[in-house]
Amino acid sequence: MKEYCKFESALEILIGKWKPVILLQLISNGTMRFSELQRAIPDINKKMLTQQLRELEYNDIVHREVYSQVPPKVEYSISEYGKGLSVVLQALNDWGAAHMEHMDKRYGADWAGLNVDDGGDPSGTKK
Amino acid sequence: MKEYCKFESALEILIGKWKPVILLQLISNGTMRFSELQRAIPDINKKMLTQQLRELEYNDIVHREVYSQVPPKVEYSISEYGKGLSVVLQALNDWGAAHMEHMDKRYGADWAGLNVDDGGDPSGTKK
DNA sequence: CTGTATCCAGGAAGATACTG
DNA sequence: CAGTATCTTCCTGGATACAG
Numbered sequence: 001m002k003e004y005c006k007f008e009s010a011l012e013i014l015i016g017k018w019k020p021v022i023l024l025q026l027i028s029n030g031t032m033r034f035s036e037l038q039r040a041i042p043d044i045n046k047k048m049l050t051q052q053l054r055e056l057e058y059n060d061i062v063h064r065e066v067y068s069q070v071p072p073k074v075e076y077s078i079s080e081y082g083k084g085l086s087v088v089l090q091a092l093n094d095w096g097a098a099h100m101e102h103m104d105k106r107y108g109a110d111w112a113g114l115n116v117d118d119g120g121d122p123s124g125t126k127k
Numbered sequence: 128m129k130e131y132c133k134f135e136s137a138l139e140i141l142i143g144k145w146k147p148v149i150l151l152q153l154i155s156n157g158t159m160r161f162s163e164l165q166r167a168i169p170d171i172n173k174k175m176l177t178q179q180l181r182e183l184e185y186n187d188i189v190h191r192e193v194y195s196q197v198p199p200k201v202e203y204s205i206s207e208y209g210k211g212l213s214v215v216l217q218a219l220n221d222w223g224a225a226h227m228e229h230m231d232k233r234y235g236a237d238w239a240g241l242n243v244d245d246g247g248d249p250s251g252t253k254k
Numbered sequence: 255c256t257g258t259a260t261c262c263a264g265g266a267a268g269a270t271a272c273t274g
Numbered sequence: 275c276a277g278t279a280t281c282t283t284c285c286t287g288g289a290t291a292c293a294g
Contacts, residue, residue: 007147010223015142017267020134034276045268050277059226060233071275081229084222091218095211096137099186102208106187144287161256172288177257198255258293
């Protein structure tokens with residue numbers, strides 16, 4: 001097996017357009033229902049929310065608790081194991097914050113593509 | 128600005144099919160020429176290698192040194208600033224290793240199809 | 255040697271409608 | 275309420291050819 005598999009393995013958890021936001025929500029709010037997550041993240045649709053939650057659940061980062069009642073109620077929370085991610089998340093968050101500042105200095109205050117086309121960022125990540 | 132921008136900002140650096148491998152190569156081998164990277168990562172093609180390197184360069188993680196001679200010679204290395212990433216990389220790597228074990232226990236030794244071929248890594252960085 | 259320019263396939267993300 | 279099913283759009287990544 002390749003050396004960088006360990007990386008990929010960790011990255012897999014975070015990659016996905018909505019994973020970081022979802023994780024942040026669950027970390028700061030604790031347990032949340034499906035609909036609460038939807039409200040907290042207005043731009044996400046049900047399909048995406050479900051999908052990303054399932055992937056996080058598969059990786060044992062998020063715990064899914066189903067209450068058999070009508071109407072249905074499903075609660076999501078960071079699993080015990082998932083809490084171990086916080087070190088990584090913290091490292092990413094801290095470095096990310098520093099990096100945003102660094103980039104500001106290099107390219108000015110709006111390098112990230114919050115503004116319209118400037119042809120600066122070679123990555124297609126900004127749209 | 129959104130809270131999770133800091134995350135995304137950090138993730139941007141790592142996301143991209145070849146970024147982790149490239150980074151690992153440059154970290155363990157120091158300065159490398161374009162062709163050396165190509166040889167070290169046999170499955171990548173020129174377009175991708177160039178593209179990912181440019182993104183890393185744009186983010187000031189990788190330094191690109193061009194020698195004006197014929198035939199051309201271009202050397203890549205981790206920038207001084209980029210070295211600050213090592214903390215994050217280490218955290219990801221460690222957690223990733225632990226996670227692979229965790230997943231093994233949950234789903235058996237072939238949970239994600241990640242442990243595929245060891246097809247030969249000429250760089251000698253494999254374990 | 256170190257790239258660019260094109261074109262194309264496949265997968266991720268999004269809109270929308272339906273269901274227990 | 276908490277999803278699934280389906281169809282469409284968009285974008286990343288890959289193959290290949292050309293170039294300084």
